[in-house]
Amino acid sequence: MKRTTRGALVSMLALSLVAAACGSDDDESTATEAPAATEAETDATEAPAATEAPAATEAPAATEAPADGECTEPTEVKLQMQWVTQAQFAGYYAAADQGFYADQCLEVTILEGAVDITPQDVLANGESDFAIAWVPKALASREGGADIVNIAQVYQRSGTLQVSFKDKGITSPADFAGKTIGNWGFGNEFEVFAAMTAAGLDPATDVTNVQQQFDMVALLAGDIDAAEAMTYNEYAQVLEAVNPDTGELYTPDDFNVISYEDEGVGMLQDAIWADGTRLSDPEYKDTAVRFVAASLQGWAYCRDNVQSCADIVLAQSPILGASHQLWQMNEVNKLIWPAASGVGFIDQAAWDRTVEIASGAKNLDGATVLTKPVDDGAYTNEIIEAAHAILEGLGVELTGDGYAPIEVTLNEGGA
Numbered sequence: 001m002k003r004t005t006r007g008a009l010v011s012m013l014a015l016s017l018v019a020a021a022c023g024s025d026d027d028e029s030t031a032t033e034a035p036a037a038t039e040a041e042t043d044a045t046e047a048p049a050a051t052e053a054p055a056a057t058e059a060p061a062a063t064e065a066p067a068d069g070e071c072t073e074p075t076e077v078k079l080q081m082q083w084v085t086q087a088q089f090a091g092y093y094a095a096a097d098q099g100f101y102a103d104q105c106l107e108v109t110i111l112e113g114a115v116d117i118t119p120q121d122v123l124a125n126g127e128s129d130f131a132i133a134w135v136p137k138a139l140a141s142r143e144g145g146a147d148i149v150n151i152a153q154v155y156q157r158s159g160t161l162q163v164s165f166k167d168k169g170i171t172s173p174a175d176f177a178g179k180t181i182g183n184w185g186f187g188n189e190f191e192v193f194a195a196m197t198a199a200g201l202d203p204a205t206d207v208t209n210v211q212q213q214f215d216m217v218a219l220l221a222g223d224i225d226a227a228e229a230m231t232y233n234e235y236a237q238v239l240e241a242v243n244p245d246t247g248e249l250y251t252p253d254d255f256n257v258i259s260y261e262d263e264g265v266g267m268l269q270d271a272i273w274a275d276g277t278r279l280s281d282p283e284y285k286d287t288a289v290r291f292v293a294a295s296l297q298g299w300a301y302c303r304d305n306v307q308s309c310a311d312i313v314l315a316q317s318p319i320l321g322a323s324h325q326l327w328q329m330n331e332v333n334k335l336i337w338p339a340a341s342g343v344g345f346i347d348q349a350a351w352d353r354t355v356e357i358a359s360g361a362k363n364l365d366g367a368t369v370l371t372k373p374v375d376d377g378a379y380t381n382e383i384i385e386a387a388h389a390i391l392e393g394l395g396v397e398l399t400g401d402g403y404a405p406i407e408v409t410l411n412e413g414g415a
Contacts, residue, residue, distance in 0.1 A: 183212065190369055195263050236410055
């Protein structure tokens, strides 16, 4: 694995923080397999400290990368993640590790997330320059007055699942009727409720909904009939757990899995958000182009170097195990690639579907994520198009044509 002195060195959370961040504030116990980590978050007041990426070189025009030796004073950038260090964000760590940020004359500080951090609010408060956030949550913040703009839709499809044991007979959202269904809350539950609504169920009366921890303990203990999970994280947790009846790890044959993307209610997830007010500043806009270009180059690197990117993340934070991180890297790639219009491009149809679901699916109180129409300024492809121009000049393949995932074997506890 290539290591570069120009790559960012990102601080690791203490073990106690990660353990605490793996759950919500209810009474469920913490998982004993791999520590749970997902994209969910609650409101935040400030981002945790992170170490800075070492310097690169001088700011280029937005349409080309700087030539060797040109950069004399790198642009400092702070990126707020929405969760702790894991392969969900591998492209950004790879961009630092492989020197892609440095090549674009950027000195990037990666700020880790936690349960009490809302990345889009950190951005809106001026405490970071860019943030990674799910689209519905960020749009809710924008509706609340945060001037933030989606400038790169990295994840092209939803990775949210509902997982249940086969003997529960849950093969579609219609089967949620009369069952106890877990979700994380904090804005992560709307695909679950949208699926119920589409199946003709009233979430408030036809289903027993409970808030689960950010792990699969309640499912494995039999406390709930189906648990919310991400393809790249919590689903792996059940496959890393030992079946007490056999003494062997559970297998996919032990579970029924519902994909909300397949059900037609998947919403856009991880995207890069920028400060809308600052986008009128040519210098910030130029920085945004170079930052997006380098970040997407990192994601292209992770597409083509799955093991290397898992190792890069492990070097930053070894708390989640090696097989778990490799699984996560492989599954995250499936959410990004292929990208028909080029990685990061914001597809109008997918955007409209997300807005429609966020505006129509009601929670148990009858509220929706969005209560007002979303204005045209909530996203732009201008930055991504300029970033693509840079990457094409560097010979980076942007669509992932011919992409194929690898096979990953999970070990007990994700080790």
